[in-house]
Amino acid sequence: MRECFVYVVLPGETSFVPAARFQWLPDQGGLPLGRLVYGRRYLERRDAVPLDPFELPLTRRIYETRTLGGVFGALRDAAPDHWGRRVIQRHVNAIDLPEIDYLLQSPDDRAGALGFELNAQPPAPKRVFNQTVDLAKLQTMADAILADEERAPGDPVAAQIEELLLMVTSMGGARPKVVVEADGALWIAKFNCAKDRWNNARVEHAMLRLAERCGLRVATSRIEPVGDRDVLLVRRFDRDASDAGYRRARMLSGLTLLRAGDSIHDRDRWSYPSLAEELRRLSGRPADDAQELFRRMAFNALISNSDDHPRNHAFIAFGQDWQLSPAYDLTPTSPPSVERRDLALACGDQGRRANAENLLSQSGRFLLSGEAAVKMLDEMEAQVRACWYEVARRAGVSERDCERIAGAFAYRGFRCT
Numbered sequence: 001m002r003e004c005f006v007y008v009v010l011p012g013e014t015s016f017v018p019a020a021r022f023q024w025l026p027d028q029g030g031l032p033l034g035r036l037v038y039g040r041r042y043l044e045r046r047d048a049v050p051l052d053p054f055e056l057p058l059t060r061r062i063y064e065t066r067t068l069g070g071v072f073g074a075l076r077d078a079a080p081d082h083w084g085r086r087v088i089q090r091h092v093n094a095i096d097l098p099e100i101d102y103l104l105q106s107p108d109d110r111a112g113a114l115g116f117e118l119n120a121q122p123p124a125p126k127r128v129f130n131q132t133v134d135l136a137k138l139q140t141m142a143d144a145i146l147a148d149e150e151r152a153p154g155d156p157v158a159a160q161i162e163e164l165l166l167m168v169t170s171m172g173g174a175r176p177k178v179v180v181e182a183d184g185a186l187w188i189a190k191f192n193c194a195k196d197r198w199n200n201a202r203v204e205h206a207m208l209r210l211a212e213r214c215g216l217r218v219a220t221s222r223i224e225p226v227g228d229r230d231v232l233l234v235r236r237f238d239r240d241a242s243d244a245g246y247r248r249a250r251m252l253s254g255l256t257l258l259r260a261g262d263s264i265h266d267r268d269r270w271s272y273p274s275l276a277e278e279l280r281r282l283s284g285r286p287a288d289d290a291q292e293l294f295r296r297m298a299f300n301a302l303i304s305n306s307d308d309h310p311r312n313h314a315f316i317a318f319g320q321d322w323q324l325s326p327a328y329d330l331t332p333t334s335p336p337s338v339e340r341r342d343l344a345l346a347c348g349d350q351g352r353r354a355n356a357e358n359l360l361s362q363s364g365r366f367l368l369s370g371e372a373a374v375k376m377l378d379e380m381e382a383q384v385r386a387c388w389y390e391v392a393r394r395a396g397v398s399e400r401d402c403e404r405i406a407g408a409f410a411y412r413g414f415r416c417t
Contacts, residue, residue, distance in 0.1 A: 014245035016122035032070030073256030112251035142176035206395035254313035284321025301354035332408035
């Protein structure tokens, strides 16, 4: 059996307090078993908040799960995804680690407001962050990790850079990224990769600007040139600067709200309409957030974003009320088919098909009338068709890259049934 303490930064605060104890037992009846119990003192606090208001409400019971490798969804959301796991595996020189080790090996500046330690005393919040001047070194190390290059034994520079990378192993996604501090805020720096088909940093920056024109609430972003490369900086929406440090928002992913896993076996539970109904239970402004989610579903279809998986939808709470986070990770793809394209989540009666009829088929579950949904979709389609090229060029996307991504926008089959 392995165990650790779970800490949380409470609303309005900047330091961790102990909240719960988590136990992880491998191979209990063929599956790992996770147990969580809140601390007595934490439950007695008037400002205590649940780690997950649905799955882990504030009670004295012992919660158990055999799903997700024995890790509760709210804890899994604070664990690293593909890129973070890769950095940790390199750092500890191991490929296959128990899930609890990924929680413990990640730094405290993970997404959301949770922390994990072996000791009952919570860690002090981190005050020193990477700066934008470090980006060139970090890009070099990210390239080395992507290429699986070995660092030279005893190389202090490489070791120092790897420690900088470990400051953000808990951020999700497959692309290399770190957290940097600039202009009194924290930003996620997302690097380009040598094998990218186009300049992903500038294209993603352009998609955020295009989404904004289509009425979506989006994360703030900017481009930082590093030598002959570009780095995309996306401002963290789960952090808020104060004189005492950075306040942290609690965060749950769409994957956790859907009570689903990452594997293909869970994909039948990945659904925009179902997610809309779950967020209506959670959100402090259910109608606004449900309609915002409809816009995001439609926008992903209009730019052929097939990477719209449930971990790319987040819900945050700086106080008591939860809300849908600003949109992020909006990237076009250019599939070979011009007649049919699919999203990662089901959209309506036709499953994952990314066409207008399917998007509109269950609009009522997003608290939209049929007429309002049609009007919204028509306006967004017109905006994407008319503006994507202008927005991309203004964002610095090259003419050649515009040609490469042109087939992604409002594709021919979008209006086919």
